[in-house]
Amino acid sequence: MYSHSNDYNDISLDVSNISDSFPVKLSKRNHGKNCCAICGAKSTGNNFDVLTCSSCKAFFRRNGIKPLNQFFCHVSGNCKIDERTRRQCTACRLRKCFAMGMVKERIRTEEQNQRHRALVEANRLQKLKQSDQLQKHSQKISKIRHDSISSMDSDINQVDLLFELFYDNAQQIISDDFIFKFDRDLTDVLNLYCVPVSCLITFLKQLSQFQQLSIDDRLILLKYNTKVLIPILIYLLNTTFDMQILINHPGICNINNKIADAYSLFSYIVPDDNRLLVILIIVLLFCPCLYTTDSLYDVGYISDQSRQLIQYAYDEYVQLLWYYVIDKCDDNEQQAALMYMKIVTACLQLQKVTNEIYDIVKCFVQVDQLHMMMQSILHLT
Structure with missing residues (x-):
């Protein structure tokens, strides 16, 4: 297990010397007119x-x-x-x-925040009503899209709404002093993941396409796909809320290097674009064959009705991701295609690293002391 002595090296994910083999640089100091007036970081x-x-x-x-x-x-x-x-x-x-x-x-009060969210939602619904694309889908799917926070009409502005929705929900859960410190028992560390997973679930509950699924089918999606999303989610929370992550090098069976490697996969592709990460998380959540070689429909016994909804949501978000990448590349399709392939490659690497981490977890975690949420997500029940 982890050493509790004081002579280990705490290595923050904010620096580039996470290890000699796995260089990570999750944040960088910026200079110039686009800097934060308070701390000098890149301004938003x-x-x-x-x-x-x-x-x-x-x-x-x-x-x-x-x-x-x-x-x-x-x-x-x-x-x-x-x-x-x-x-x-x-x-x-x-x-x-x-x-x-x-x-x-x-600073808006909670009442003002509620009014603001209501206004944003009203504007979104008005835009959806005016969208010609709604007429191309069946009446059932159109009704779902009409009421859905996550419904897309290929409008890049929807990405801002999704990120704002994620941010508003996550900031209610992530405390100022929350720190991932990998210097304790592996089971204790895994229990810390309940916080980011709670952020993810709270966010997903706002998406109508997720709400339309039965309780059992929602649990199947979360159980089979969440553990691959956790590294992206941690990186997103780290860059959005400055969440501290301290890693004790190297950990059991080099697990800390593997975790750091998983966190860093997207830092080189989209270092300053948390909105893209939010879209990617939703895409992967609705992916029917993300973690196993078998279809999620087969291993989880998802109902036919839910399959249609899941496939619809997956197709829509993949399309939105592509439109967003094209917009990010200033309509240069060749450059967009290259970036898209880098994202796909990073996702494949993420699957491989996640499998390696999971193999270590199965050997060393104390299941009876693990939170039930994590037991389910890690398939340890």
Whole structure:
């Protein structure tokens, strides 16, 4: 099992020296006009009247309305705030937010958030009603698409709605101090995965195509496909919420290197595009033969009605992924095809690494101490 001594090397996924064999660089320092005014990371736009990254945006949303004297600096009161140190002192980070001009009055209340989501949904439904593509599908499928958050009319703007939906749900679950620290018993580490898996399930519950499935068929999809999605999900949460991941090198049977390798597969293809990762997660979730060589329909006894819904959802999201890649490549289909193939290759590599990790888990995990959710997802029940 893992060593509990203090002489191991904690290696963060934010740096490139995860190991000599598996170089990982999940975040990079940016310089120039597109930098976050608070920590210097790559900005995502103007948030609360200041150009910031998604991490500082989320930080200010959570803490901006709290009294400043609630937080205390345990050092000098003038801590350096950058991409590496921004989590170390809440007081100095919040002071810098205000000093750079962030406006707490811009923070929406929960009631305002609900009104905003209702307005977004109303606009989405209006666009779906006007879509000619709805007329090409059967009446049953059209009704599902009409009510579905995840229904696509090949409009790239739908990607923003999906990411916003994922972000709004995940931020309610991921706490500021949540850390993946791989220096404990493997069973304890696996139990930490309940948090990101909960984020995924909460998000999926908002998708009407998922809701239309029977409870049993939903569980089959989650049981057979989620464990391949976990590395993408962890990487997405890490880059979106600055979730800390510390890896004790190398771990049982080199498992930590394999986990880091799985996390890093998409960092080189889409290093700054979390929206694409959200689409990819949904595509893989509805994939009927993601983890095994057999069809999910055969191994899981999914009903005929659910097969139609799953296949429809899979086809629609694959199409949306392709449209989004083309848009990302400025309508250059040759370049888009190359990027798409890189994504497919990364997915195949992810399957291979996931299998290797799972083989180690089956040998060393203490099943009776594993959370029931993880027992089901890892097929250990």
